[in-house]
Amino acid sequence: MTQETVNNDATETEAPVTHVAPGPHLGGGCLTARWMMLDVLIGLLPVLLVSLWVFGWYAARVLAICVGSCVVAEGIFTAMRRRQCRLGDFSAVVTGVILAFSLPGTAPWYVAVIGSFAAIGIGKLAFGGLGQNIFNPAMVGRAFVMIAFTSAMAAGGYVASEKAGVPDALTQATPMTALQQEGKVASLGDLFWGDTNGSLGETSAFACLLGGLYLLIRRTAAWQIPLGVLLAVGIIAGGQNLMDLQAKWTVGHHLMGGALLFGALFIATDPVTSPLTGRGRWIFGLGIGAIVMLLRSLSAYPEGVMFAVLLMNAVVPLINRWTVPRPVGGPVPSKA
Amino acid sequence: MGSTTMKLSAKGTFARGVHPHDEKSLAADVAIEVVPTPAKVSVPLLQHLGAQCEPLVKARQQVVLGEKIGESEAFISAPVHATITGTVAMSSVATLPNGRHVKTVPIKADEQQLSGDALFEDILGGDWPKTGLDRYGPDAIVTAVREAGIVGQGGAAFPTYVKLKLNDAKPVDTLLLNGCECEPYLTADYRLMLEAPDAIVCGALLAARACGAKRIIVAIEDNKPSAIETMLKAAEGTDMIVRSLKTKYPMGGEKQTVLAAIGREVPTGGLPLDVGAVVCNVGTSAAIARAVVRDKALTHRVLTVSGRGIRNPKNLLVPIGISYGELIDYCGGLTEDAARVIAGGPMMGFTLGELDTPVTKGTSGLTVLTRDDVRKADETACVHCGKCVDVCPLKLVAAKMALASKHGDWELARRYHITACMECGCCAYVCPASIPLVQLIRLGKAQMPKKITPRRTELRCGA
Ligand code: SF4
Numbered sequence: 001m002t003q004e005t006v007n008n009d010a011t012e013t014e015a016p017v018t019h020v021a022p023g024p025h026l027g028g029g030c031l032t033a034r035w036m037m038l039d040v041l042i043g044l045l046p047v048l049l050v051s052l053w054v055f056g057w058y059a060a061r062v063l064a065i066c067v068g069s070c071v072v073a074e075g076i077f078t079a080m081r082r083r084q085c086r087l088g089d090f091s092a093v094v095t096g097v098i099l100a101f102s103l104p105g106t107a108p109w110y111v112a113v114i115g116s117f118a119a120i121g122i123g124k125l126a127f128g129g130l131g132q133n134i135f136n137p138a139m140v141g142r143a144f145v146m147i148a149f150t151s152a153m154a155a156g157g158y159v160a161s162e163k164a165g166v167p168d169a170l171t172q173a174t175p176m177t178a179l180q181q182e183g184k185v186a187s188l189g190d191l192f193w194g195d196t197n198g199s200l201g202e203t204s205a206f207a208c209l210l211g212g213l214y215l216l217i218r219r220t221a222a223w224q225i226p227l228g229v230l231l232a233v234g235i236i237a238g239g240q241n242l243m244d245l246q247a248k249w250t251v252g253h254h255l256m257g258g259a260l261l262f263g264a265l266f267i268a269t270d271p272v273t274s275p276l277t278g279r280g281r282w283i284f285g286l287g288i289g290a291i292v293m294l295l296r297s298l299s300a301y302p303e304g305v306m307f308a309v310l311l312m313n314a315v316v317p318l319i320n321r322w323t324v325p326r327p328v329g330g331p332v333p334s335k336a
Numbered sequence: 337m338g339s340t341t342m343k344l345s346a347k348g349t350f351a352r353g354v355h356p357h358d359e360k361s362l363a364a365d366v367a368i369e370v371v372p373t374p375a376k377v378s379v380p381l382l383q384h385l386g387a388q389c390e391p392l393v394k395a396r397q398q399v400v401l402g403e404k405i406g407e408s409e410a411f412i413s414a415p416v417h418a419t420i421t422g423t424v425a426m427s428s429v430a431t432l433p434n435g436r437h438v439k440t441v442p443i444k445a446d447e448q449q450l451s452g453d454a455l456f457e458d459i460l461g462g463d464w465p466k467t468g469l470d471r472y473g474p475d476a477i478v479t480a481v482r483e484a485g486i487v488g489q490g491g492a493a494f495p496t497y498v499k500l501k502l503n504d505a506k507p508v509d510t511l512l513l514n515g516c517e518c519e520p521y522l523t524a525d526y527r528l529m530l531e532a533p534d535a536i537v538c539g540a541l542l543a544a545r546a547c548g549a550k551r552i553i554v555a556i557e558d559n560k561p562s563a564i565e566t567m568l569k570a571a572e573g574t575d576m577i578v579r580s581l582k583t584k585y586p587m588g589g590e591k592q593t594v595l596a597a598i599g600r601e602v603p604t605g606g607l608p609l610d611v612g613a614v615v616c617n618v619g620t621s622a623a624i625a626r627a628v629v630r631d632k633a634l635t636h637r638v639l640t641v642s643g644r645g646i647r648n649p650k651n652l653l654v655p656i657g658i659s660y661g662e663l664i665d666y667c668g669g670l671t672e673d674a675a676r677v678i679a680g681g682p683m684m685g686f687t688l689g690e691l692d693t694p695v696t697k698g699t700s701g702l703t704v705l706t707r708d709d710v711r712k713a714d715e716t717a718c719v720h721c722g723k724c725v726d727v728c729p730l731k732l733v734a735a736k737m738a739l740a741s742k743h744g745d746w747e748l749a750r751r752y753h754i755t756a757c758m759e760c761g762c763c764a765y766v767c768p769a770s771i772p773l774v775q776l777i778r779l780g781k782a783q784m785p786k787k788i789t790p791r792r793t794e795l796r797c798g799a
């Protein structure tokens with residue numbers, strides 16, 4: 001059991017220098033943590049393109065502010081804690097992008113900045129940094145501004161106040177609000193392609209599916225989680241549809257509207273704040289889906305996904321405890 | 337447990353596991369060469385799982401090849417023999433790659449030696465009977481195997497006679513011949529199957545007689561089609577079955593082989609014997625044939641010296657006790673970018689600190705990796721991605737076991753079944769944070785208070 005580790009590039013001597021190190025000795029079995037984060041960014045690309053297309057420079061503005069603030073926040077907070085800065089792992093960028101995508105395009109600049117600082121400071125570093133946090137940092141930031149700036153984040157905040165020169169989407173209410181307040185039902189086509197109002201990243205089901213598929217294929221995201229979410233929502237919404245054939249929102253609306261796909265594929269799949277085992281991930285996904293449906297049916301908040309993710313984040317340690325897998329061959333026999 | 341009740345369908349594979357590049361082409365086509373007799377060998381008195389032997393010889397005493405030089409009364413043990421003809425020197429201590437310090441008996445070579453082709457003929461060549469083996473009774477076979485000092489040649493080096501001994505409480509119905517060789521780079525078993533299939537078949541028939549197995553299955557990964565073909569041909573006229581298994585690491589692990597080949601799940605902390613199977617490496621099988629038919633002890637073994645860090649990768653027939661350094665020299669030495677010298681394969685092997693460490697009965701090879709091959713990323717924080725869970729062949733949660741071991745939280749370690757881990761390394765191989773999971777788990781297993789450690793399980797690669 002040799003503990004000496006390798007890795008000094010200073011070994012430029014002539015004779016081959018060999019080292020003692022623990023096995024396994026081969027690398028390349030998997031992506032590094034940094035690559036996983038880069039992957040998430042790549043997966044978010046389609047979402048980015050659609051949101052730029054729909055919201056134009058409103059999207060670019062919020063995105064730039066959030067990413068910038070998150071990176072700065074990470075830098076400041078790690079410096080304050082005298083830790084080595086870990087900007088290299090891109091996780092702050094990912095948090096920034098996801099936070100921006102969950103804000104309305106009309107969000108004032110200070111909301112974006114404060115949300116970012118809350119995400120990094122409270123959501124991540126207060127717990128001890130990447131890997132230690134219990135809650136999804138971006139969702140913590142989102143929840144923070146939601147409570148601090150109720151009006152800017154409420155349904156009305158999504159609609160631009162001036163009418164001239166804003167993208168079309170920003171002049172309408174979000175599909176969920178439209179349904180709740182006016183009984184208007186968005187067309188499934190609009191929900192699919194993303195031509196509606198809403199948080200920057202949530203409008204297009206198509207973009208989310210495309211990017212999400214990439215993450216699933218790369219195995220950067222665990223497939224059980226999005227599937228669990230969709231399954232729960234599909235079943236509950238399907239049940240509601242069957243009981244009330246006049247329901248305005250069909251299963252399709254529930255699956256494609258209200259940030260569900262974005263949440264299922266990009267937010268809930270954050271490895272740090274989701275369970276370790278396959279069975280745990282199923283429970284986690286199904287739980288999120290069920291809570292989303294509960295909130296949609298009973299509460300006035302359209303942000304069901306955010307609360308659902310935060311709630312399920314809180315029980316991840318418990319889920320991990322419940323789902324310790326039975327080892328192949330059974331548990332270790334105890335010689336009492 | 338009755339074996340017939342445990343029958344599940346055998347799928348030819350097991351769940352999870354990893355697929356490292358096998359890199360076997362480096363040495364796969366190099367025929368087994370006999371290493372010239374070294375000037376000196378140091379035969380360790382403990383080369384197996386079990387009790388250390390007491391030396392039977394004194395310094396300056398003359399010994400001949402195959403003469404017994406160490407013996408132990410313990411049940412789980414195996415005697416050791418002189419692997420060259422020569423004079424015994426003052427006994428010394430060597431550190432084996434796994435960190436164990438053991439006493440050795442050094443022997444200085446005489447001029448007259450059995451070597452080269454004659455040695456190969458004596459050990460693996462010639463005719464091996466496949467019929468008329470009933471003249472060897474089960475007890476006689478077991479005794480011969482014990483006297484020859486045969487231990488599992490796949491890695492863990494468990495004394496073979498203990499496995500073959502008839503056990504009334506646990507009847508055996510299947511003998512599994514393990515030719516999987518799942519570690520990357522290693523090709524010794526593969527070459528042995530190609531070059532000495534008859535010895536392997538003969539040994540398998542004898543082993544099956546000894547343990548009472550009714551069927552013999554040769555398990556070979558499907559990346560070795562020529563080995564499968566050769567073994568099929570050699571098995572003609574016997575009722576041995578050759579079964580090709582999916583290529584996957586760690587297919588050669590005893591429990592994985594049993595699961596993949598006959599669909600039985602070996603209980604945690606138990607042995608294949610508990611589900612009616614005995615697993616025997618192909619090299620071990622050839623040694624059994626030699627011990628019973630030719631009455632010769634285990635003095636030599638076939639191993640692979642490979643990797644991009646060695647100039648001429650080879651498969652070698654070497655006397656036990658030869659130093660790793662001599663093998664490296666014989667294979668042309670290290671290349672300039674050699675970065676790590678490993679006893680065994682790159683997944684489960686141990687790095688060698690000193691090159692004068694002796695080869696033991698369980699040494700399956702020597703792998704030299706270059707700077708490009710070895711993993712380099714720095715350790716970062718665990719991101720809870722669960723990849724270590726997704727690949728563990730035993731369905732363990734490596735992230736939690738490592739955490740428990742880091743914090744000395746034995747209750748947590750126990751809850752996550754830390755002692756069930758066979759240290760195969762799949763988890764650490766895929767970990768994106770480069771956490772030395774196996775090292776942490778191993779540390780945890782060693783430090784965990786014995787009261788909560790019921791039994792320690794290890795991966796026996798083919799045993
Ligand atoms: S693979 Fe590594 S980073 Fe991922 S959960 Fe396991 S220990 Fe943590």
Ligand code: SF4
Nearest residue numbers: 728757759760761763
């Ligand atoms: S080393 Fe242990 S925990 Fe890791 S994959 Fe192998 S058996 Fe599982």
